[in-house]
Amino acid sequence: MNMRNALSAVALTAGILLSSNAVQAQYQQGPPPPPPGAYGPGGWDAPPSEWADDIHRRGFHDGIEGARKDYENHRRPDVNNRDEFRHPNVPRGARRDYRDGFRRGYDVGVHHMMGGGGPR
Numbered sequence: 001m002n003m004r005n006a007l008s009a010v011a012l013t014a015g016i017l018l019s020s021n022a023v024q025a026q027y028q029q030g031p032p033p034p035p036p037g038a039y040g041p042g043g044w045d046a047p048p049s050e051w052a053d054d055i056h057r058r059g060f061h062d063g064i065e066g067a068r069k070d071y072e073n074h075r076r077p078d079v080n081n082r083d084e085f086r087h088p089n090v091p092r093g094a095r096r097d098y099r100d101g102f103r104r105g106y107d108v109g110v111h112h113m114m115g116g117g118g119p120r
Contacts, residue, residue, distance in 0.1 A: 044112050051101065055094045059101025066102070067109025077110040079103050 047060040066082040069075075079085050079102070088098045 044108065047101070048104070053097065055090060055097045056101035058090075059088070059098040059103075060105035060108075062098075063102040063105025063107075064109040067106045067113060070110075071113040077106075077114060079106045082106070 045061075045064050047057045051057050051060065062084050063079070063082075066079070066084055067077065070077055070082075075081070082102075085099060085102050085106070088095050088102070090098045
């Protein structure tokens with residue numbers, strides 16, 4: 001009788017251990033997106049060529065970073081929820097250009113990392 005209980009306990013323990021690994025594997029996240037700039041100049045993360053000024057380009061890159069952070073933290077994509085967009089750290093006269101660049105970079109990042117989801 002003791003041997004029967006011991007075998008039952010071993011079988012039960014093995015079943016629990018094997019099922020916990022299956023559950024854990026089910027909820028694992030896929031690989032992260034490539035870091036911004038991984039494709040070099042002219043890749044998906046390159047700012048539009050018509051933007052020669054640094055403010056637009058900086059906003060564009062900051063927007064891609066904002067989209068990446070939202071993706072990594074499983075947040076709903078919304079450029080208006082980004083502090084960098086609402087309160088940019090640029091001179092007052094450059095805020096419109098920065099926000100234009102940020103919004104466009106954010107949209108590009110969202111569409112690249114999230115497969116086209118999110119508002120435009």
